[in-house]
Amino acid sequence: MAIELRRPERAFSIRQLCMEFKVTPRALRFYEDKGLLSPAREGVNRVYHNRDRARLQLILRGKRVGFSLADIREILELYDEKDGGATQMACSLKKYRERIVELHSQRDDIDGAIAALEEGCAWLEKQLLDVRPDLLPQADDYDSVLRGRLVGVPGHG
Amino acid sequence: MAIELRRPERAFSIRQLCMEFKVTPRALRFYEDKGLLSPAREGVNRVYHNRDRARLQLILRGKRVGFSLADIREILELYDEKDGGATQMACSLKKYRERIVELHSQRDDIDGAIAALEEGCAWLEKQLLDVRPDLLPQADDYDSVLRGRLVGVPGHG
């Protein structure tokens, strides 16, 4: 029925995925070992398809927000067996909720930390401006920081 | 001059601090070993004062937002020797900035994760409502979750 317009089924080598997401082959094999990935094989070599790529994205995002690999595995398993046992689903729902609460408080912490660090920056700048203005970062330094922020995220979709 | 109205100088035993912040004595001694804390001694026993308590708060908050203990140590040191070398200050300023950028993207990640998890929750609830509504959490469960969120943070000042 529905033609998959924007997801042509692609295959990736381990190198391709590693370069795209800036991880090592070791990491991908490790995730496979832990049951987070299960790429196809072409002979003995691993072949990753769209599904594996999507899962890898979830893995890395999960890591960035503080999930352990074990947590991530549970979540991925849930995505798989969305028809699975209802009890299991209820259990997962609870875990989801708990994690959401945690994430909210984590976000508050981050907001607090950002505020504190910015205050610290302001103080430092003020001091440096008085004492050693030559040591203050220049405009192009800020540029590079901004660029870093823009290109730092691989495929945030 | 200024009377310390809201910060009566208090002393805490290691146990008191541990219970208040839900950490183990081992952790506190570990932080001390790493130069993050330096409580007074009463004989051979450790005595923590307001300053130590405040530093511990910073340590734990720092951990929650992804700082390593080494990072936290740098920050704490900076808070101490705010008169320190200008070059050192410029260096710290740079690190602060980098960390702020990181924290911003971490916050974006968290927002994304929260959205994804809430979507997942909605889906799960819908399914469960169809299949096993008896397994859905009840109102008092939500209450306990909310309470947990309110009392979970020790003294977020």
Add this chain to the structure above:
DNA sequence: GCTTTGATTGACGTTGACGTAAAGGTGATC
């Protein structure tokens, strides 16, 4: 055919943040 390049599977090493067990000191209480 030989070498290079990249993939594979073990297996052991590493780092951070503690846990845990051993061996002992101190003050209160029974």
Add this chain to the structure above:
DNA sequence: GATCACCTTTACGTCAACGTCAATCAAAGC
């Protein structure tokens, strides 16, 4: 004065998340 509860230091153990190294295999180019 013996037990108990709690403190101390020292030292080794652990766990997650990989890094690193070795030995091997397989296709590609010369």
